[in-house]
Amino acid sequence: MAWFKREKKGIITTTEEKLEAPDGLWNKCPNCKKAVHISDLTENKYVCHYCNYHLRVGSKEYFEVLxxxxxxxxxxxxxxxGDPLNFSDSKSYKDRIKETTEKTGLKDAIRSATGTINGEKxxxxxxxxxxxxxxxxxxxGEKIARSIDYALENKIPFLMISKSGGARMMEAAFSLMQMAKTSxxxxxLSQAKIPYISLLTDPTTGGVTASYAMLGDINIAEPGALIGFAGPRVIKETIKKDLPKGFQTSEFVLEHGFLDFIVDRRDMKNKISNFLKMVYPAKG
Known part of the structure; x- marks a missing residue:
């Protein structure tokens, strides 16, 4: 059965010597399932080349984009x-915070920074x-509050990028208090006539939607983002009815008057800087 074996090496290497592509070079789009090279994805602001799906990204990527x-x-x-309520389930809250910090390299679910967007502070x-x-x-809540204080002190516009499942149950009332505090x-900020831009991304739900996410001087969102208070599955199970097509997408929310614009991530930087130049001239 020698003909099953390749005795001489040709253009194609033998099975034993075949090399695997290193991990992290390709990313499969969650929407169209097509593979996109990570360098192309990064260059395209983490938007799928094939279907324009906006992949979920974090603060690191948004800071790079903006x-x-x-x-x-x-x-x-x-x-x-901290753990103000000494919350304990199958795993203590402190342990979960420590584990998530080690896994993500983040201190918590938000980062704040100051810089310029097309020269606008x-x-x-x-x-x-x-x-x-x-x-x-x-x-x-505290980081948002301190960021607003910094914006007030330095007379700099404030941009909030929301991406959240809602209140953190392990902090109970302490979490819910952040809604009033940030509002x-x-x-x-409004009294000082300093612009506040709210950017809603996928997903923006719960107490975040019910407070600072919807209080912008302009509320903008990325295409296809899930935006709502309770999720569509919970609503459907509660009312026992089928929901409209596209329910709670940013397009649906825009159509019903809760958003001002839907902006492609690739255009986001220019749209925000142009808005600031219009409403806050010679200040940024």
Whole structure:
């Protein structure tokens, strides 16, 4: 049965010497399932070349997309969550925080930084879904509040990038208090006539939607983002009815008047800087 074996090496290597592609070079689009080289994906702002699906990304990627030359100064980076309620389930809250920090390299579900977008000064607070579902706890609320204070003190516009499953159940009432706290801070920003831009990404739900995510001077979203309070599955099970097609997508929310614009991530930087030049001239 010698004809099953390749005695001489040709253009194609033998099975034993065949090399596997290194991990991390390709990414499969969750929507169309096609493979995209990671370098092409990065160059395209993490948007699928084939179907324009906006992949979920975190603060690292959004800072790369928005800040000029990816230059920024991170703010309040050492804030970490405590365990005010001594919450305990199958795994203690402290252990989960430690484990998630080690896994993601993040201190909590949000990062804040200041820099420029096309030369316009700005403060950006961006949520990270990989940290316990982007849940809103005390640190998230405190970082947003301090970021707004920094924007007020320096008279710099504020951009909030939301990506969250809602309140963090392990902090209970402490988590829910962040809704009022951040909303009150945003009222001060409004009184000072400093622009606040809210960017809703996939997903933006729960107490985040019910507070700071919907309070922008302009509310914008990425295409196809899930935006709502309770998720569509929960609503469907509650009302026992089928939901409209596209329910709770950013397109559906725009159609019903809760958004001002839907902006492609590849155009986001220019859209935001143009808005700031119009409403905050000679200040940024």
């Amino acid at each position: 800040f000029d030359l990816n230059n920024f100064t991170e703010l309040f980076e050492n804030l970490t969550s 700005i403060v950006i607070a961006c949520m990270d879904f990989n940290f316990i579902g982007g849940s809103m706890g005390s640190v998230v 009150a801070k945003l009222a001060l």
